[in-house]
Amino acid sequence: MDSIDVPKTSAWSRIIMHADMDAFYAAVEQRDRPELRGKPLLIGMDHPRSVVTTASYEARPFGVGSAMPMAVAKRKCPQALIIPPRIGYYSTVSQQIMTEFEHFSPYVEPLSLDEAFLDMTGAQRLFGTPHDMARALKQEVFRKVQLRVSVGVACCKYVAKVASDLGKPDGLLVVEPDDTLDFLHPLPISRLWGVGKHGEGLLLALGLRTIGDVARSDPKFLVERLGSLGAHIFALSLGQDPRKVVSDREAQSIGSEDTLAVDVRGYEAILPHLLHAADQVAWRLRRAGLIAHGVRVKLKSASFKIHTRQAVLRPGSHNADDLYAAAQTLLHQFDLREPMRLVGLTAYDMRDQQLPVQEDLFTSADRRKRQNLDVAVDSLAQRFGRGTVKRGSDLH
Amino acid sequence: MKVRIDKASLLVPLYRAQGVVDRKNTTNVAACVHIAADDVGLSFSATDYEVAVQTEVAAEVIDAGAALVHGRALYDIVRGLPDGSTVLLSTDANHRLRIEAGRAYYHLNGIGPEEFPPDAIADTAGARGLVCDKSQIESMLKRTLFSVSSDESRPALNGVLLEIEPESTGQVRLRMVSTDGHRLSKVERTVAASDYDGQRHRCIVHRRGAQELLRILEGSDPSVRIEFIGQNAIFSSDKARLQVRRIEENFPDYARVIPDRGDTSVTIPTAALLGAIRRVSNLGTVKDPLLRVDLDDGRIALEMHYTDFGEAHEEIELPDWTGPKLKVGFNPKYLQDVCNVLGTESITIEMSDQFSPCLVHADEDPGAVFVVMPMRL
Numbered sequence: 110m111d112s113i114d115v116p117k118t119s120a121w122s123r124i125i126m127h128a129d130m131d132a133f134y135a136a137v138e139q140r141d142r143p144e145l146r147g148k149p150l151l152i153g154m155d156h157p158r159s160v161v162t163t164a165s166y167e168a169r170p171f172g173v174g175s176a177m178p179m180a181v182a183k184r185k186c187p188q189a190l191i192i193p194p195r196i197g198y199y200s201t202v203s204q205q206i207m208t209e210f211e212h213f214s215p216y217v218e219p220l221s222l223d224e225a226f227l228d229m230t231g232a233q234r235l236f237g238t239p240h241d242m243a244r245a246l247k248q249e250v251f252r253k254v255q256l257r258v259s260v261g262v263a264c265c266k267y268v269a270k271v272a273s274d275l276g277k278p279d280g281l282l283v284v285e286p287d288d289t290l291d292f293l294h295p296l297p298i299s300r301l302w303g304v305g306k307h308g309e310g311l312l313l314a315l316g317l318r319t320i321g322d323v324a325r326s327d328p329k330f331l332v333e334r335l336g337s338l339g340a341h342i343f344a345l346s347l348g349q350d351p352r353k354v355v356s357d358r359e360a361q362s363i364g365s366e367d368t369l370a371v372d373v374r375g376y377e378a379i380l381p382h383l384l385h386a387a388d389q390v391a392w393r394l395r396r397a398g399l400i401a402h403g404v405r406v407k408l409k410s411a412s413f414k415i416h417t418r419q420a421v422l423r424p425g426s427h428n429a430d431d432l433y434a435a436a437q438t439l440l441h442q443f444d445l446r447e448p449m450r451l452v453g454l455t456a457y458d459m460r461d462q463q464l465p466v467q468e469d470l471f472t473s474a475d476r477r478k479r480q481n482l483d484v485a486v487d488s489l490a491q492r493f494g495r496g497t498v499k500r501g502s503d504l505h
Numbered sequence: 506m507k508v509r510i511d512k513a514s515l516l517v518p519l520y521r522a523q524g525v526v527d528r529k530n531t532t533n534v535a536a537c538v539h540i541a542a543d544d545v546g547l548s549f550s551a552t553d554y555e556v557a558v559q560t561e562v563a564a565e566v567i568d569a570g571a572a573l574v575h576g577r578a579l580y581d582i583v584r585g586l587p588d589g590s591t592v593l594l595s596t597d598a599n600h601r602l603r604i605e606a607g608r609a610y611y612h613l614n615g616i617g618p619e620e621f622p623p624d625a626i627a628d629t630a631g632a633r634g635l636v637c638d639k640s641q642i643e644s645m646l647k648r649t650l651f652s653v654s655s656d657e658s659r660p661a662l663n664g665v666l667l668e669i670e671p672e673s674t675g676q677v678r679l680r681m682v683s684t685d686g687h688r689l690s691k692v693e694r695t696v697a698a699s700d701y702d703g704q705r706h707r708c709i710v711h712r713r714g715a716q717e718l719l720r721i722l723e724g725s726d727p728s729v730r731i732e733f734i735g736q737n738a739i740f741s742s743d744k745a746r747l748q749v750r751r752i753e754e755n756f757p758d759y760a761r762v763i764p765d766r767g768d769t770s771v772t773i774p775t776a777a778l779l780g781a782i783r784r785v786s787n788l789g790t791v792k793d794p795l796l797r798v799d800l801d802d803g804r805i806a807l808e809m810h811y812t813d814f815g816e817a818h819e820e821i822e823l824p825d826w827t828g829p830k831l832k833v834g835f836n837p838k839y840l841q842d843v844c845n846v847l848g849t850e851s852i853t854i855e856m857s858d859q860f861s862p863c864l865v866h867a868d869e870d871p872g873a874v875f876v877v878m879p880m881r882l
Contacts, residue, residue, distance in 0.1 A: 423656070465795040465834050465880040469686050470762045470862060473878065477860065 120286045124229040124239050125354060127261045127269035128210065128246060131278040133223035135165035136256050137202055138192050149189040153179050160370035162194055166278055176370045199223075202254055209253050213246055216354045219393075224273075226266055228354035240283045247281060264289065265350035267302050274300075289348035294321030301342045302350075307413055308338060320346045357397035362405075365389040366453025372411050374448040376440060379408070383440065386454035387433035394427035394456055395483065398463070401425055401456030404435040408443055409451035418442045424469055425460065428479050432456060506570025507595040508542045510562070512586050512606070515594075517724075518549035518560035519580040521745060524717045525551040525558050526576030532616060538576035539621040540594070540602075542566045551576055552625040556714045558721070559626050560745040568595075571618035574602045582611050626748045627734055629741075634732035635669065635677060635701035639742055642729050643722045645681045645692045646715055648846045648873050653712045654685035661754035662686060665715045667738070669706040669731070677701055682759050688839050689759060689876040690846075700730070708738050709756055714749030721745040763876055764864050767855030769800055769828030774851050775867075777821050778805075779844045785809045785817035786837040795880055796837035801830050809837070833859040834880040840865075843875045 130136065134152040139145045149168035153161045159179045171186035182189070203222040210217045213236070216228035229242050236242040243260040250258045259280035261272025268284050271293070276282035284292045297319060298304055298312045315334060317323050323331070324346035331339030344350070357363055365386040373379055383406065394401055405419035418439045422431065436454050469476070519538065527536040539550040546566065550559040572594075579602070586592065586606045593605040600615040646665065654662035668680040677698040682691045710718070722729060724743025732739045740747045786794060789811045799806040805823055810816045833856065844852060849867035856863040859882065865875040 421658075423658075465793060465882055467687050467793065467836060467880050468860070468878045470684060470689060470876065470878045471686060471757050473860070 121230075121239065121264060122286070123264055124232065124242070125263060125266050125269045126214075126227040126229050126239075126243065126246070127266065127273040128225055128227065128250075129259050129261075129270075129273045129277070130206065130223035131257045131259055132163050132165050133203075133256070134163040134194055134199055135168075135192075137199055139165065140255050145190065145192075149186055151179065151182050151186070151189045151191045152194050153182075153191065154193055155179065155191040158371075164189075178370070202256070205254055206250060206256070206258075209250055210246070212249070213242070215356070217356055218354045218360075219357070226269070226354045229262075240281070243281050243283060247279075263348075265348065266352050266354070267345050267350035268293065268348055270302070271296070271300055290324070293346065293348055294319060294324060296320045298323060298342075301345050303338065303341055303345075308335075308342075311335060312342075357393050358399070360397075360459070362455050362457035363390055363393050363397070363399075363401070363459070364405075364407075364453055364455030365393075366407060366451055366455075368409075368451045369449070372448035372450045373452070375445055379440060379445070379449060379452055380437070382452035383436045383454055384429075384433050386452065387429045387436060390454055390456050391427055391429035391432055391483075394459070395462075398461060399459040400427050400462045400464075400466070401432070402458035402460065403456065404432055404439065405455040405457060406436050406439045406443075407451070407453040407455065408449045410447040411450050412447065413450075414447075416443055419457070421458075422456075424466060424472075424476075425458075426476075427456075427462065428476075428483055430479060506540070506542050506572055507568040507593070508547055508564045508566050509591060509593050510547065510564040512583060512588065512590040512592055514562050514564070515583050515592055516580075518547075518562055518745075519576070519583055521558050521560050521717070521720050522549060522551035522576050523580055524713060524720060525553055525556050527553060528577055532575050532614065534573070534616070534620055534622070536575055536577070537573045537616065537621070538579060539618060539625075540572045540574070541618075542571070543569045550621065550625055552622065554622075555711060555750045556717055557625045557748040558717055558745065559747075560721075562744070570596055572596045572600065572602045572615055573618040573621050574600075574613045574615040578613055579604070582613070626746055627737055627739065629732050629734060629739055629746075632732035632734035632739065633702040633704060634706070634730065634739075635698040636728055636730045637677065637679070637696045637698045639722050639727060639729040641679065641694050641696050642731075643719065645679065645694060646719055646722075648692045649681045649683040649690045650712070650715050650719070651683075651842050651846055652685055652688050652690045652875075653683045653715070655712070656685070659686065660752055661709065661756050664709040664711040664752045666756045666759075667706070667708050667710055669704075671701070671703050671705070682756070684757065684759065687836070687878050688842075689762060690843075691759060691763065691874050691876075693872040706733055708733065709752035709754065710738060710749050711752055714738075714747065717747055717749075721747055762862055763874060764855070764857070764862055767828070767861075767864055768857045769831045770826075770853060770855040771800060771805060771823050772825040772851050772853045773805060773821060773823060775844050775847065775849060778852070779841060781807050781819040781821055782837050782841055782844075785819055788814045788817055793880075794837055795882075796835045796840070797832070797882070798835060799832050802826065831856065831859065832882075833863070834882045835863070835877060836880060839877045843877065847873065847875075 135150045150165035151161050152163040153159050157180055161175055161177045161182045163175055164173045168186050168189050173182040173186050199222055207219055210225055210227055214227045214229055218226045236245055239262040243262050247258055257279045259273045259277045261269045261282050263269040263272055263284040264286050272282040272284050299309050323342055328343045331343050402422050402425040404422050405417055407417045409415050420439055422435050522538045535553045541548045547564040548561045582604055590606040595603045600617055602613045602615050604611040649665045666682040670678040672678050672695055676695050678695050680693045718740050721742055726743035729742040736750055738749050785807050786809055797808040804820050806820045808818045843865045847867050849869040852867045854865050862876045862878055
């Protein structure tokens with residue numbers, strides 16, 4: 110049979126891009142302070158119980174990485190400079206980067222300050238091949254903020270994310286649809302999304318070492334042994350991940366969750382993480398022009414059990430204090446005797462903030478004051494960086 | 506137990522129990538009506554442990570006794586019998602109730618009547634309170650019940666606040682207040698009372714209790730006795746007694762949110778306003794309907810926008826007008842509800858700006874004030 114020369118892009122059902130800033134916090138510090146360039150940096154507080162938030166690439170050969178206790182990192186890399194983080198400032202830079210991403214696609218889903226998914230499907234006419242798109246994005250980001258971003262491009266979110274990880278630093282890796290399985294199968298199972306240390310142990314015990322091993326196993330057997338995780342990783346091993354890129358504006362919910370460096374136990378220990386999440390979620394709600402009418406709290410225990418509780422937020426809000434107050438009430442409904450490894454807060458039932466809102470007789474005056482405060486804080490954040498204005502409770 | 510009674514007399518106590526009995530199909534005490542027959546007559550009781558109602562009716566008691574059967578089922582059977590029927594109620598050894606009328610008979614499975622809590626309705630010996638004209642209570646309830654909250658997470662708002670205070674003239678000041686957080690109703694009346702203990706009383710009566718009270722006030726007795734004992738308020742009228750457990754919560758400080766007056770004040774014919782609101786809000790169902798009200802010199806304009814259909818606009822001429830112009834948004838239902846319960850020729854709307862509570866009242870009913878919170882545009 111004659112082969113017909115079809116342009117390679119025609120096999121792309123979707124073009125999903127994962128863009129991930131390289132050692133973001135450390136790179137920002139090195140950009141702004143030339144004397145730090147080429148030196149191993151640990152971004153984090155120099156405190157016995159603190160953890161490394163980012164290690165610069167110069168520090169990584171010493172075996173240090175994010176979420177490592179600062180004390181351990183200092184032992185491994187004694188010559189590293191320890192730089193306290195400036196989260197508010199990083200948020201401002203992040204905002205510039207996300208705005209740049211939005212010039213490439215209306216479908217940008219920020220995952221955190223330094224990474225996002227972009228749906229570039231249908232953008233070939235504007236930007237050329239997926240490879241051209243990725244190169245243009247990297248160039249534009251560097252031109253705007255002088256920072257390097259690693260980009261992975263594939264047909265689905267999962268493969269795009271693996272591609273950007275493997276390309277780091279300053280990576281550009283495009284996984285053509287037909288090459289997806291060849292790309293995935295030699296990789297170790299730890300590259301499967303959703304497989305942490307816990308899951309890795311389970312899979313190794315079943316004799317599965319690579320993603321290819323998973324793809325060749327009987328899905329029934331995987332489900333029998335691993336439950337829903339089995340079905341999930343089997344689909345991933347075949348490069349199947351139907352999740353869409355969802356921007357905050359069109360999302361059904363906006364959440365923020367953190368797997369903690371150190372497990373926490375008890376009500377008081379969880380609160381600061383909820384407050385942090387509430388701040389993040391409220392900011393994203395306001396950025397997207399939305400008001401949430403529901404709040405959900407999610408905890409994952411040290412034994413990997415996931416617990417959630419949710420409640421209607423009446424009246425709706427995009428104020429961090431309102432979200433936090435609702436989350437505090439919800440937290441009382443959990444069994445908090447076990448240590449928790451993940452704390453998350455999600456806002457749902459979101460409506461456009463332009464829609465009319467029924468004011469409350471007893472609380473409206475208070476609410477108006479707090480909304481005015483939000484507007485003031487947001488405009489300060491826009492001019493001077495998020496974190497310019499801090500909560501009193503953060504200052505000790 | 507064996508009794509003979511006409512259908513109309515039997516239906517009254519069964520109807521009164523309907524708001525109390527659990528409507529589920531399981532036959533348990535909360536779903537049942539308790540029937541007791543003795544030398545005096547028949548008594549029907551029902552309780553859900555928060556609200557309890559008891560009604561006595563005259564009947565021909567052939568054999569004394571008691572029964573405990575599904576309240577909803579019994580009501581449906583009796584209601585369906587031909588008008589003018591004479592009904593024969595009797596029980597067998599298995600707690601079954603036989604209902605006979607003409608050539609029809611029914612058997613309802615029951616449970617042991619001794620399972621009905623003997624203290625479902627407290628003995629009012631030693632209770633304190635007053636007796637007053639029931640029409641006042643009825644009219645006050647109708648002006649407040651509609652704005653009670655059904656949001657179970659705000660229990661203090663789930664009932665009507667009833668306040669009783671002595672007046673210097675020897676009369677009694679009655680006050681009822683309700684709010685759902687978006688609107689508030691307050692009605693005050695000075696009434697003649699007998700058997701008054703002279704004390705101040707304050708009690709939140711749960712919405713279901715208040716609805717039940719309206720049912721028992723439908724009888725022919727012109728007065729109602731209100732008593733307080735322990736955790737309960739007890740209302741008696743027309744051979745019926747209603748016991749409502751107080752809501753033990755702090756009612757919000759309602760006086761704080763009722764404005765004295767507003768800078769802008771307009772008086773509007775109620776029928777014209779109701780008609781205009783009905784027409785402009787009739788184009789479609791909206792999740793959070795917004796009635797745009799534009800008060801401009803000498804007229805009020807009402808407007809609603811519908812994403813799917815278009816928009817509606819109506820104006821009413823207003824000769825009676827003071828204060829600056831104002832644009833404000835409301836839930837149309839809130840204004841309609843106030844117009845409907847007031848039932849006066851005209852209503853007066855007063856407000857100062859688009860954020861502040863709006864005051865609604867009528868000259869013809871000086872004791873009643875309503876507050877409606879606007880919607881943020």
